[in-house]
Amino acid sequence: MLTEGLVVVHECLGAADQRLRRLVLKGPIAKTAKAGQFVAVLVQDSSIPSYDPLLRRPISLAEISPDRDEITLLYRIQGRGTEILARARCGEQLSLMGPLGQGFSLPEVGELWLVAGGIGVFPLYALAQSALDQGLNVRLFWGGENQSFLISAGLPAWQALEIPLNLSTLDGTLGERGLVTEQLQGRLSELFGHTKQENTSSPQIRVATCGPKKMMQAVTELCVNYAVPVQVSLEERMGCAVGACLGCVCTLIDKAGTLSHKKVCQDGPVFRGEEVVWDGLC
Amino acid sequence: MLTEGLVVVHECLGAADQRLRRLVLKGPIAKTAKAGQFVAVLVQDSSIPSYDPLLRRPISLAEISPDRDEITLLYRIQGRGTEILARARCGEQLSLMGPLGQGFSLPEVGELWLVAGGIGVFPLYALAQSALDQGLNVRLFWGGENQSFLISAGLPAWQALEIPLNLSTLDGTLGERGLVTEQLQGRLSELFGHTKQENTSSPQIRVATCGPKKMMQAVTELCVNYAVPVQVSLEERMGCAVGACLGCVCTLIDKAGTLSHKKVCQDGPVFRGEEVVWDGLC
Amino acid sequence: MDCVDLTTVLAGITLRNPVVTCSGTYGFGEEYADYCPLEALGGITLKGITPLPRLGNSVPRLAETPAGLLNSVGLENPGLEDFLVSYLPKVRKMPTAVIANISGFSLEDYVQMARALQVDSGLAALEVNISCPNVKHGGMHFGTDPHSAEEVIAAVKAVTNLPTIAKLSPNVTDIVEMARAAQRGGADALSLINTLLGMRIDIEQQRPLLANTFGGLSGPAIRPVAVRMVWQVAEAVDLPIIGMGGITTWQDAVEFLLAGATAISIGTGNFVNPQAPLEIIQGIKGYCEKHGLTSVRNLVGLAHKG
Amino acid sequence: MDCVDLTTVLAGITLRNPVVTCSGTYGFGEEYADYCPLEALGGITLKGITPLPRLGNSVPRLAETPAGLLNSVGLENPGLEDFLVSYLPKVRKMPTAVIANISGFSLEDYVQMARALQVDSGLAALEVNISCPNVKHGGMHFGTDPHSAEEVIAAVKAVTNLPTIAKLSPNVTDIVEMARAAQRGGADALSLINTLLGMRIDIEQQRPLLANTFGGLSGPAIRPVAVRMVWQVAEAVDLPIIGMGGITTWQDAVEFLLAGATAISIGTGNFVNPQAPLEIIQGIKGYCEKHGLTSVRNLVGLAHKG
């Protein structure tokens, strides 16, 4: 769907030096969207069309409020596209394509562990909300640079969900010092012991992860070891965002060992972790 | 000189549908500039550099206030460049090159007739001010589409100068119906009779003109007929605006009949009308 | 009467209007269905296919450049067989003219595909891509050597009854020579232009940004080159042209028509605005009305007459 | 120690830094003096000259395109004789390396100019423009045919003791072949690239926007093509390269150095920001510091090694 989103909130998220922004858009997308999907935003300086940047920017849905017809996008200013996006003012309309992609699938019952690296936490918030609505137990593992980052990037909102949080920072200023995967590993081995197993009698756990590729790969390896199903949300540079240009492929491998390409925009961005070929070359 | 101009006034000039703007910039240019010179303005949406449009826009100085360090630019929104320029807000800095070009030369004594077509009147205002400061008699011939245009494009400011005005409009809604050249012709023949002459005893009149090419050509032909010196302010698409790219040439012919190219940006934009080859091909 | 006839005729096919979409940017015709109804379009061109399936190049495959896009998809496609089985049946039902695009690494490749694609397949025409710059061997050769170009077009013509469109590469010294070669080979029309070969370097990583080093440059940046090539070929060769390269607005489209294109095609522009084709059709219509033209066909090549 | 050696050596000339300005965009060296002190620059390249004076093409000569500029100046210049009398004496006093740029319509044209321009003229080098696309006869021929290119470079080399730089046109099928031809002719260095041939049509007037119909496309739009050509030539030919085409920021400049250019040249970028050369020199220095490089020469071609 090509639609306009009215900017109702556009504000700094947390400390200014984190360059994070919260953008709330009013429009029809909220009615049909689900967690893990994204929109392709035209980043342009107002009404005068420009080719600079040329392409739309994919941004995940961090919150979906069908009742208020609002979606929330959280993003970091990292380049030209987001820098221009950051200038949109309240009352302006942004051109959006979406909701795009397939999103996460929720288990019927059991526990959902979210594993986030850095701003990979953003799409997991919408997922946490749906999971809680559905009565699932949710736990967040989240690693970031330092305390300032975690607080800026939405920790208070996560705390408000009243779910267990396992936080790590690289410098130890909040939570444990180290990587989020270490906490995940700790928790997994607490539950399942130190060896690989297919113990179906232990709690029904599913993992959903988003963050740097290397981190998601490590998360997937851990999960595979413990036979825990894992969904990963991939990122790739996009052209069309609807599956038409083949710009955004990732490589999957099936049980028979056959490699295939899938489109992150249309078949993803969420995939089963076990199927992803992480080094990407084929 | 490459310098910044602080936007101190940026407002609609006259009726909105005329798409005219008045832009006052504070900066060092006012100290050295003279009437007929111009600046090359970088038209960009604020701080994020863009290549769209790529080139600066030449805009004439419509008012020069060295005491307040201010220059005034008047322009019509006609394309992408001016549309983007129109978005500059008070308090922003615009990148300017200038003052550029040679400007008008003022006679020591006598009468200066300004002949303007449409928004060609803009640079003539600064010229009128200098001429009046110098004690010259100034008269304006100005033709435009209709009353609304003339009033929007600065008629009140001209009236405030308390100089004789000969106005024409195409539809007769203000001044005489017809072309500005008809009024000029009328006035010239009143003074000098209907024949060509080199009557040096009649009042010392000089003409300066700016407007559409065809109009300036007609003005020049009239002036040549009556042996009245005429300065014309040419326009041409510019690349560098400093004489380095040869993008903006015009063709001149000297008394011996030799054709040469001059750069509108560096040698002009003001030239002696008699020397201009109007059809431009050589 | 301000009613404008938008239909146009190209290589014997009548198009509802002169607005087509480019190969490789419009998938197999279904991906943009939510954004732009197929029945509104003059036609669509399918993703390029090859005899065997191809996984294409590694990612990153895309990089933005000033007013442009580099891509190095590398002709990823399901291959001829799967195309015939899984895609062609849908093509028959599409409410617009569908052009297949074929790429190959040898004369035999092209012949094999052309033989399998005939009028009864439901296709409107065959676009022979002799210009894809992403494939290390093959593609470039046909696209830059006039003799090979002629040969491959002639071979295709010999085995298919579909109208044949030769899609030319801009990465040549003399586009007119290539167009003439395609004409000698029997091409019914020409598509101009494919992408310009370009690259970007990631200055932090100190290596090429695209996994494949080089990519094809498309988008508004290349429009002046595309318009020039359409103009040159229109002056020299008597074949209808589908003009493409950087079209995002109706003004761009009109520029190509005035330069001598009979139809125009939108590629990268779809990514920016998935409704660009619709807006462009409306814009062309409005332009014709404003200029008192009763048929869009009257626009074609008009700027040459001035 | 964070001191970076910016000097670079090109065709036997030592440049203060690798930042030069492009022929045709920097006049005869004085026009930008108020904006950019010559002594800060690695060098400047003068407007192209021909044996006889030329008035060039009619106006309009310039047209903007997305992230690009079309020009059809058509080699307007005062001619060799006036150049020697009126301009060369000033060149001697310029506090930077000055490169003359020569264009011709026959072998003899080039030879005549090369003969008149020797080391004792105060010039640092001679850039042989075999690529200007604006001249209806001559220019393109030398620039697109390897044999002629070799011949003209050899003829120039035979009569001048100045280092000779061959400036190549991008409007060719195979830039490497042209570079090799220039090398065989004895070129000491290569300038890459000149403008891409393009055009625009004024859709209201329904005629080409430039009086000359075609023009040369420069500016950021062509940068991906320029970087690609520098990369390809750097891989294949062992001559220093002056890289140019769309450089407006230091990041762009670094991209060319990493691709294999020994120096870079700024053309259209000066029009946007007349202090671009200064900012680019600073930016390159900062980049070297950040990456722990003691000499800018260490940057050259670095992206090939990855």
Ligand SMILES: Cc1cc2nc3c(=O)[nH]c(=O)nc-3n(C[C@H](O)[C@H](O)[C@H](O)COP(=O)(O)OP(=O)(O)OC[C@H]3O[C@@H](n4cnc5c(N)ncnc54)[C@H](O)[C@@H]3O)c2cc1C
């Ligand atoms: C499915 C998906 C969801 C995303 N969700 C978010 C989000 O919720 N919040 C957020 O801050 N960012 C998100 N991103 C990344 C976001 O699209 C890029 O961060 C954004 O494009 C930043 O680049 P820029 O435009 O500022 O930089 P530029 O330098 O202007 O970007 C240059 C090019 O690189 C591409 N690019 C840059 N970074 C990335 C990246 N990480 N992934 C894919 N393409 C990239 C851009 O799209 C553009 O084409 C998401 C990306 C994808 C694919």
Ligand SMILES: Cc1cc2nc3c(=O)[nH]c(=O)nc-3n(C[C@H](O)[C@H](O)[C@H](O)COP(=O)(O)OP(=O)(O)OC[C@H]3O[C@@H](n4cnc5c(N)ncnc54)[C@H](O)[C@@H]3O)c2cc1C
């Ligand atoms: C010496 C000089 C003084 C000028 N003074 C004024 C002034 O005081 N007020 C004013 O409104 N305009 C003035 N102009 C014209 C002004 O530069 C253009 O009107 C302006 O560029 C409008 O185009 P745009 O950028 O909105 O249109 P675009 O469509 O963005 O312009 C496209 C290109 O055409 C060029 N261009 C368009 N119109 C003209 C023109 N008439 N002359 C030269 N180049 C043009 C632009 O510079 C640009 O390169 C002056 C031009 C020159 C050469």
Ligand SMILES: Cc1cc2nc3c(=O)[nH]c(=O)nc-3n(C[C@H](O)[C@H](O)[C@H](O)COP(=O)(O)O)c2cc1C
């Ligand atoms: C992502 C992408 C994939 C492409 N794939 C093909 C292809 O398979 N076959 C082909 O002939 N052209 C292909 N092209 C070229 C386009 O069809 C078109 O010729 C070119 O992009 C210029 O048009 P544009 O500037 O409107 O995109 C591709 C272009 C892009 C951007």
Ligand SMILES: Cc1cc2nc3c(=O)[nH]c(=O)nc-3n(C[C@H](O)[C@H](O)[C@H](O)COP(=O)(O)O)c2cc1C
């Ligand atoms: C207005 C203009 C005039 C030019 N004249 C010449 C010339 O006389 N000789 C020449 O070799 N190149 C000439 N060029 C080409 C430039 O030197 C340069 O190769 C090209 O513009 C690419 O660099 P850029 O994108 O930085 O401008 C000219 C370019 C422009 C824009």
Ligand code: FES
């Ligand atoms: S972005 Fe085009 S297929 Fe995914």
Ligand code: FES
């Ligand atoms: S604009 Fe460059 S010489 Fe006048």
